[in-house]
Amino acid sequence: MSAAVPASQQAAPQPVPRPQPRPARRGLRRRAGRTGQYAALLCYLVFLAFPLLWLVSTAFKSPRELGSVDPTWLPRHPTLGNFRTALDEQPLLHAALNSLLVAGAAALISVAVAVPAAYAMVRFRGAVSRAGTGWILVSQMFPLVLVIIPLFMVLKNLHLIDSRPGLVVVYVVWTLPFVLWMLQSYVKAVPVSLEEAAAIDGCGRLRTLRSVVLPLLAPGLVATLMFAFVTAWNEFFFALVLLKTPEKQTMSVILTHFTGAEGAADLGPLAAASLLATIPSLAFFALLQKRLVGGMLSGAVKG
Amino acid sequence: MRRRSLLTGAAATAAAAGSTTLLSGCGSSDASGVPTLDFLSLAWQEESVAANKALVAQWNTAHPEVQVRYVQGSWDDVHDQLLTSFEGGAAPDIIHDEGNDLTDFGSGGYLADLTGLLPAAVRGRIPSAAWDMGRFGGGLYGVPFLQEPRVLIANRGLLGEAGIDLPDAEQPWTWAQFEDIAKELSRSGGKDERYGVAWPMSSPVSVTLNLSLTTGGRILYRKDDGGTEVRLEQADSAFAEMVRRQVGTDRSAPASALGMSGGDTLPGFFAGRYAMLPLNLSYRQQVQQQAPARFDWVTLPLPVGAGAPDGGRAQGVSPQTLSVSKDCRHQAQAAAFIGFMTQTDHLVELARGDWMAPTGTDALRDPSLTTGKLGWSTGMSVAAHLVASPALGRRGYPEWSDKVATPALQQYFSGAIGLDSLRKKLVRDGNRVFDRYRS
Numbered sequence: 001m002s003a004a005v006p007a008s009q010q011a012a013p014q015p016v017p018r019p020q021p022r023p024a025r026r027g028l029r030r031r032a033g034r035t036g037q038y039a040a041l042l043c044y045l046v047f048l049a050f051p052l053l054w055l056v057s058t059a060f061k062s063p064r065e066l067g068s069v070d071p072t073w074l075p076r077h078p079t080l081g082n083f084r085t086a087l088d089e090q091p092l093l094h095a096a097l098n099s100l101l102v103a104g105a106a107a108l109i110s111v112a113v114a115v116p117a118a119y120a121m122v123r124f125r126g127a128v129s130r131a132g133t134g135w136i137l138v139s140q141m142f143p144l145v146l147v148i149i150p151l152f153m154v155l156k157n158l159h160l161i162d163s164r165p166g167l168v169v170v171y172v173v174w175t176l177p178f179v180l181w182m183l184q185s186y187v188k189a190v191p192v193s194l195e196e197a198a199a200i201d202g203c204g205r206l207r208t209l210r211s212v213v214l215p216l217l218a219p220g221l222v223a224t225l226m227f228a229f230v231t232a233w234n235e236f237f238f239a240l241v242l243l244k245t246p247e248k249q250t251m252s253v254i255l256t257h258f259t260g261a262e263g264a265a266d267l268g269p270l271a272a273a274s275l276l277a278t279i280p281s282l283a284f285f286a287l288l289q290k291r292l293v294g295g296m297l298s299g300a301v302k303g
Numbered sequence: 304m305r306r307r308s309l310l311t312g313a314a315a316t317a318a319a320a321g322s323t324t325l326l327s328g329c330g331s332s333d334a335s336g337v338p339t340l341d342f343l344s345l346a347w348q349e350e351s352v353a354a355n356k357a358l359v360a361q362w363n364t365a366h367p368e369v370q371v372r373y374v375q376g377s378w379d380d381v382h383d384q385l386l387t388s389f390e391g392g393a394a395p396d397i398i399h400d401e402g403n404d405l406t407d408f409g410s411g412g413y414l415a416d417l418t419g420l421l422p423a424a425v426r427g428r429i430p431s432a433a434w435d436m437g438r439f440g441g442g443l444y445g446v447p448f449l450q451e452p453r454v455l456i457a458n459r460g461l462l463g464e465a466g467i468d469l470p471d472a473e474q475p476w477t478w479a480q481f482e483d484i485a486k487e488l489s490r491s492g493g494k495d496e497r498y499g500v501a502w503p504m505s506s507p508v509s510v511t512l513n514l515s516l517t518t519g520g521r522i523l524y525r526k527d528d529g530g531t532e533v534r535l536e537q538a539d540s541a542f543a544e545m546v547r548r549q550v551g552t553d554r555s556a557p558a559s560a561l562g563m564s565g566g567d568t569l570p571g572f573f574a575g576r577y578a579m580l581p582l583n584l585s586y587r588q589q590v591q592q593q594a595p596a597r598f599d600w601v602t603l604p605l606p607v608g609a610g611a612p613d614g615g616r617a618q619g620v621s622p623q624t625l626s627v628s629k630d631c632r633h634q635a636q637a638a639a640f641i642g643f644m645t646q647t648d649h650l651v652e653l654a655r656g657d658w659m660a661p662t663g664t665d666a667l668r669d670p671s672l673t674t675g676k677l678g679w680s681t682g683m684s685v686a687a688h689l690v691a692s693p694a695l696g697r698r699g700y701p702e703w704s705d706k707v708a709t710p711a712l713q714q715y716f717s718g719a720i721g722l723d724s725l726r727k728k729l730v731r732d733g734n735r736v737f738d739r740y741r742s
Contacts, residue, residue, distance in 0.1 A: 067593030069574035089349050145383065152391035161393050237380060241387045244341060244374055244395070256377035260347045261401065262506060263564040264589070 058271035059083070066267050082268035083276070092273055094247065095254040100280060102164050102250060103232035106171035110179045110228045111221060113172070118183035119209060136177040144237060152241065162244045170242065171232040179224050186220025187213070222288045230281050251277045338369055338633045340640065343376045343395035348588065351656030358652070362643055369636040371397070389413040389628070396631040397640055402436045402445065402621035402695050409444035410698055415627040416442035420638035425645055432690050433662040436622045439696030445624030448645050451584040451659045452618050452685040453514065454678065455603040461488060461578045472604045472684030475616070478518065478545055481606040485555035488578040501560035501568045501577035502546050507712040508704045512693045513619035514542045518608035522729070523693040530741040531697045533733035535726040541608065543715065544722065551718045561716050569593060581605060584682045585658040591677060602678020604685050616685070619692035622662060660686035699740035707732045
């Protein structure tokens with residue numbers, strides 16, 4: 001028996017332990033890192049908040065102040081005149097109601113359609129599922145301007161031009177691919193073992209979906225619902241082209257009535273109306289935010 | 304504008320696929336069989352919307368046999384909106400749009416030829432120079448009803464301090480005098496820096512084309528075969544060269560204003576940073592609304608080119624127009640409504656609402672528009688010399704403007720390229736574009 005040991009089997013040299021930084025230095029580095037993180041976060045917040053703050057500021061400024069060469073963050077003489085003008089000139093409240101109905105219906109329908117579809121695509125892998133996923137990706141590549149005319153013709157044949165249900169159908173179709181994509185990732189995160197346990201307990205597919213999967217999907221559903229709602233709420237071009245009757249027009253279309261040719265705009269009322277238009281989105285988010293965060297942190301799938 | 308090309312392409316594809324079978328005509332009838340015509344209006348200022356709605360209500364009361372429904376449109380995306388509606392066979396019956404847009408729609412067969420449809424009285428109300436703005440390819444596709452010339456909006460206080468006599472519509476400054484005055488009004492250095500003029504050139508092509516007429520040029524010429532030829536001779540480039548001199552050599556115009564729209568320059572004007580602004584006539588409303596209390600401003604006629612036709616007063620313009628959709632089932636009634644909207648007193652109301660000039664000969668002389676207040680009389684005097692923009696009726700203009708002329712002019716005004724290079728781009732590249740549109 002040879003006493004020789006191959007080099008590969010020789011004990012690897014022990015790594016030389018790196019000298020640990022002294023606790024005070026470590027604390028300093030951590031504090032610096034944390035400060036950097038907060039600074040980056042602050043920059044990002046400023047980047048996100050700047051347009052909104054400027055919108056708020058503009059909404060409360062008089063035409064004279066808007067024409068000043070030294071713009072200020074805070075209006076020197078705050079006025080509600082822009083809100084009065086905006087509400088007097090355009091049917092903002094009616095348009096907001098239209099947007100609410102259309103966006104709400106589109107969000108609910110697209111999520112209702114997408115939940116079983118996403119579940120099937122994740123759990124029943126096969127050619128159809130792969131084709132479906134491919135379709136989702138491909139559908140995202142078509143710019144709106146390429147589909148609008150064929151879509152317009154289809155809707156015309158279905159007598160859905162100039163109708164809010166027609167717009168809901170369009171929004172459902174338009175948001176469905178991304179909603180499906182989002183929901184798929186949430187469904188994937190639900191452990192199969194939970195469904196298997198439910199099956200052992202005698203649950204069928206539908207019951208499993210309703211009683212096990214859906215509660216765990218709640219945060220994902222809320223996020224998806226919000227995405228679908230905000231997309232439909234903000235959408236402009238479909239609404240512009242499809243709705244002719246003034247009483248049916250949505251908020252995004254009404255906002256353009258404050259702008260004229262060659263970039264001219266009635267800035268104050270436009271800002272006031274835009275600010276009013278953001279409120280439902282913010283309210284919707286505020287309403288569902290607790291559910292969203294709560295659901296994410298609930299740890300429902302912990303072993 | 305890439306979006307416009309894409310949509311045009313999509314429209315062509317849809318048309319090629321036989322989509323025309325879907326067209327079923329516009330207009331609708333209520334239960335009693337009374338036809339209702341949709342009137343897409345792009346009026347946006349409060350007074351203008353009110354004037355339009357009031358006229359529609361007046362028509363509906365006087366014509367129970369044909370009702371008109373006011374549909375509020377928007378200048379944003381109107382081209383795409385109309386193209387989609389035309390292709391889908393659901394376009395509004397009566398369309399308010401801009402002259403430049405008519406070329407594509409008229410050539411594309413989307414608009415009715417109004418030649419035999421308009422009441423005879425309408426023809427007499429509007430001068431022949433204005434009719435040229437809606438006529439091309441042997442047809443009349445739009446009735447020009449509102450137009451706006453460029454005027455100089457000036458800080459009267461600054462001009463007074465400098466001892467400069469104000470011109471009137473009879474005796475406007477020449478461009479050479481204007482250059483000297485702008486230099487005189489300019490002051491360099493520090494906080495008190497001031498420019499004699501600011502040229503807002505966010506749409507450099509239309510400004511350059513339309514004002515090249517004041518120096519005897521036109522840049523876009525009609526060839527015998529109906530095609531378009533781009534030229535940049537001395538008369539064509541004189542206006543662009545002057546702007547370049549003011550920005551680059553005299554420093555009497557700021558380079559920073561070149562990317563601005565007219566409205567963007569107003570804060571600097573109110574602060575005394577710019578002494579004069581060449582703006583469209585309707586900007587007077589914004590000036591009136593936003594100017595600080597006791598700010599003294601005046602509307603002056605735009606300078607003229609010495610030795611140019613019509614004394615250099617002829618500016619090009621793309622007017623606002625009223626058209627009838629080809630698919631409209633009640634074209635005669637729609638044309639009658641246009642006749643109603645263009646009655647002299649109605650033209651005056653619409654012009655006042657938009658702070659613009661009417662096209663009608665008598666409307667231009669209306670006492671409410673020839674008042675000396677707020678520059679109305681100056682505006683009407685300048686408007687009497689307006690002619691069709693060289694861009695009107697030129698197929699291929701949007702592509703030439705977006706892909707060739709806009710970047711070339713922006714580079715030229717900013718000093719990045721010289722006149723030879725500008726000429727090469729506008730003419731050589733431009734003619735290639737227009738050649739593709741020859742039918």
